[in-house]
Amino acid sequence: MGIPSESTVAMVMTTQRRRRHRADILNEVETIIKDQRSKLLNEDDISLWKQPDGKYKPVFKTKFTWEVIRRKEQRVSWWKGIWFKHHTPKYAFFHWIAIHNRLATGDRMQTWNRGVNSACILCRASQETRNHLFFECSYSSEVWSLLMSGLLQTSFTSKWSELLVLIMDNSSDFLTNFLTRYTLQATIHSIWRERNERRHGAIATPARELGKLLDRHVRNRCCSIQQLGDQNYAGSLSRWFATR
Ligand SMILES: [Zn+2]
Structure with missing residues (x-):
């Protein structure tokens, strides 16, 4: 499957009808999704990596990844x-x-x-x-x-x-x-x-x-x-x- 061009994406975005929900929280989610979509049109995709402090940055370090995924045990005496x-x-x-x-x-x-x-x-x-x-x-x-x-x-x-x-x-x-x-x-x-x-x-x-x-x-x-x-x-x- 080919990757849609920016103009195709823009066309889909403008023709996409916004849904209305009874629950306010869902309308808020819709707004956030809409905001995110508008950002997607202007920015290139980049990979972000979770850091030990919980923030996401475009820096990958194996040490940080290990710190994030491992279960920390008490240090042994030996x-x-x-x-x-x-x-x-x-x-x-x-x-x-x-x-x-x-x-x-x-x-x-x-x-x-x-x-x-x-x-x-x-x-x-x-x-x-x-x-x-x-x-x-x-x-x-x-x-x-x-x-x-x-x-x-x-x-x-x-x-x-x-x-x-x-x-x-x-x-x-x-x-x-x-x-x-x-x-x-x-x-x-x-x-x-x-x-x-x-x-x-x-x-x-x-x-x-x-x-x-x-x-x-x-x-x-x-x-x-x-x-x-x-x-x-x-x-x-x-x-x-x-x-x-
Ligand atoms: Zn023996």
């Missing part, structure tokens, strides 16, 4: 332990899902389908739950210990609930906090990938080997932060080396 400076977005997002216990772990899959094998594929000695995978499981606990026992020393833990407290804790120096948070996210992500690969028939990666891969990965991240020129984090690599 957010800084997830969305810290120099995090890797895919790891942080994965950690966030894990904190909400929304991963398709064996125990959760069994609630959807009773026939599913819910045993841990990494150790085959226990049911697969989030807390078991990160890091009560003998396999993942070995990986985590290889990476973090030197850095955390007496604070070292393999318990999920204690790890949550650890990432919120700011009593250590910020380099230790950064390395703890970053390595935790990278390890959780890698353990989950290893778990998925084994479930799909891949050959198991020995814990020591996975630990070495992650160690290299943390070093690379420290180097890339150095290259970004963030002087505050310049000591992260030497701190990491000192705890190997």
